[in-house]
Amino acid sequence: MNSLISWVGGKKSIRDLIYARFPQSYGRYIEVFGGGGWVLFGKKPDKFEVYNDFNNNLSNMFAVVRDQPLAFIQELGYLPENGRNIFNLYKEIITKQRVEDKFLQEEMEKVKVYFTELQQEEIMEIMKQERIEKQDVKLAVAFFKLVRYSYGSGCKTFGCRPYDVRKAFNTVWQISDRLANTVIENKDFEALIIQYDRSDAFFYLDPPYYETEGHYSVVFTKEDHIRLRNTLKKLQGKFLLSYNDCEFIRDLYKDFYIEGFSRINNMALRYDKSSQFPEVLISNYNPMKNSGIQKQLDLFEQDGGDENDE
Incomplete structure (x- = not known):
């Protein structure tokens, strides 16, 4: 299912890659930086799931579509x-x-x-x-x-x-049905993570990318990037995190699993058809244990962190 809107940093083009790296089992699913909801709407509903975004316009729009x-x-x-x-x-x-x-x-x-x-x-x-x-x-x-x-x-x-x-009419009805049992929140990421963290919780996070924060309407500072890392270090559950690939982020998350890849840069596509944008997926569990993952040559480069239980 597609989202109702396109959004800055949307993950439509790589969401299958993201799903393949989800934990094999979890009890609750929480999207901390929900944005346009592309990852949420592309997967099957979980029994317990949360959509959150600190941008109240996003959370209000999806709440209205769900309820009215x-x-x-x-x-x-x-x-x-x-x-x-x-x-x-x-x-x-x-x-x-x-x-x-x-x-x-x-x-x-x-x-x-x-x-x-x-x-x-x-x-x-x-x-x-x-x-x-x-x-x-x-x-x-x-x-x-x-x-x-x-x-x-x-x-x-x-x-x-x-x-x-x-x-948009058909999509509105589809998303209303899809969100019927989804909790919609409008919270700061730290408060949300603390509220929903359990040993069986799985958090997918797609925060504003480092040094591209100007593209987002909600302010996200360098201190927020560090606060996010510190919050995730205390996590009881599992997390999968999307980020731009840069020295600051790799150093910040050096104790976790980091998998690098490149994708087409949609922002520069009209000027340079071959433009690539380097990204990383970061987790506190080994995503390569998932049976559905086949490592592709020249696409992924994995750095090992301290191994955690799957």
Whole structure:
């Protein structure tokens, strides 16, 4: 299954490689930096699974799609809205984190005229709650459109490419069903890992890559990279971690299993068809024990860490 959106650092092109390195058994699955959910949606549902992203626009969008798919589709509309002005409108909505309701105050005044004081309190509470729920849907759709209409899904500049929103309808229903039993969180990675860590837990992590953090809307500092490593060192369960291949990351995780590989650099594809981007998969267990893995010549180069139990 595909995701509803493309996203910076999405793992669609290498998710089969990632799945092959999952532990052979685990009791709970947690995606710490869920992003567009490409790894989550490409695998079979687990009995216990968690999607998390500290970007509240992502977590809200997937929560709305899971719980209110019809409301999402209705708000999405049935006609494409392609243009720089509409893109800037969605950008403003997401920046403010609210959709202005010009008629709310007017409706409140009418309630005061026609109902008793006790009735007013009850009706106003219902109206406020209804708008809070609608606000989540409106923000989710605004964010979806902002991603779809932006260049490289970066939500910063207009992409100048048309998109027919009707193409998303089937995917919305599919993802709603897929997420039915998935917990959706919006937490800092350390708090999330501590909350869900157990001996049978498996964490897949795809954090902002080192020295490419500017491509992400959520700030992730060098200290955060170190804090992530320190959090994972204390882990009871297992983890598999995606990163860009560089000296800093290899040194930071030198005590773990590190497997290097290269893939096509999608960001540079239009300028250089042969551009490669070096990445690593890091784990606290030996992923090569999985029976489905066949090492490919000139593609992988494995460094050994301290061996942990599979």
